[in-house]
Amino acid sequence: MSQTGKSNAADLSVEVHPSVQALHDWFGVAIIRDEIVAGDEHVVYVDASRITEVLGWLKEVPEHLYDYLSDITAVDYGGGRPIQVVYQLFSISHRRSLRVKAELPLSALEIDSAVPLWASANWLEREVYDMFGISFKGHPDLRRILMPENYAEGYPLRKDFPLRGRFTRAEQTQRALSQEPEDYYIPADFECGRKPQLVQWQETGGEPEPDGDPSDH
């Protein structure tokens, strides 16, 4: 860092991330390691079984307050190595970002869903499920989002997935045409004025929703 000619204060702000230190102090062994990539991006590796605990703490504690979930994605490095689930967090009030990673062995691609924390995790986790086959426990609606519902060739972004898919082009064409475009949606998606599914988890803690008849909507 000193080669770049920056002042010491600037170096400190890059190398010390308050949330990383606080995570080590609070969670101990659940924080496996941390590193800095791309100059100033702090990455924390978390025990996958405690991921919601850590993410919830990061979101709720006022000193950290990572209230904005930028992205959820995953990385497959191939060669039998574990698949990493990546949570890119941002704190709007503190102007800080943090990358949280959880490593999942290929034999157990399962992790707790972040939808109860951030509603925006819904589609992001569906995409990760679609592309990597990681199942998110507690997700309200875990199904494919980009690939067709009847897609049977596996998970395209895995390293062992052949570039052109596993079926012949003729087979792929016939499979694609054998489906109805309406198959991509669940019947409730077509209902007007439907109460969104995601609201349910928020309302369980608050006041009970009165059971009005559907014509109220």
Next chain:
Amino acid sequence: MSEKLRSSTGITGGLFGSETPTFLTTKVDFVVNWARRNSLWPMPFGTACCAIEMMASAASNQDLARFGMERMAFSPRQADVLICAGRVPYKLAPVLRRIWDQMPQPKWCVSMGACASSGGVFDVYSMVQGIDTIIPVDVYVPGCPPRPEGLIYGLMMIQEKIRGESLARHAEHRFEDPDQAGHPQADEKEVRALSGPFGNSTRQDRTSGLITEVGCRPSDQVIP
């Protein structure tokens, strides 16, 4: 072929059914074709950057309306020519097929750009390798993307094609097997034949991937 068509369409001889042109049929052909080719309403099926060029060709500088494409018909039921501009993934294939099925006869199709015509650079798991495996195509416009002049030239080629059509051979021009609606226009053999000598992936078979079993991993070396 024509015997089968005649029996399936019910047109047997008569004024327009005879394949030898008469004074009457050629004059009717002339009028009908003149009307058809000068009022082609395009159904824009723009999915990518080609659609920008398609919009440019409809805008004031190029002005597609000069040639009778008076307006873009965003309902397939009021369109004459489908312009497929851009790449089509497999998930969109049934949508494209349904839009084509919804268009009333007579109808034509322009495949605009490299991706719609052949898959282009997107020789991957998710992309249709040429929309002619989904719907019949009259004119392919090459380019990535084609300039508006290219698209207009392609549409003028459609107009030329219409000029040569005859009501006497109507069934032949317009024949569609109802059983084939919603199915690939090309069968598996034809899809294989479409693969060129440059290694288009339509020739790919099941063994060309790294592995064949879904869910198992390659035995490559673990890099420490």
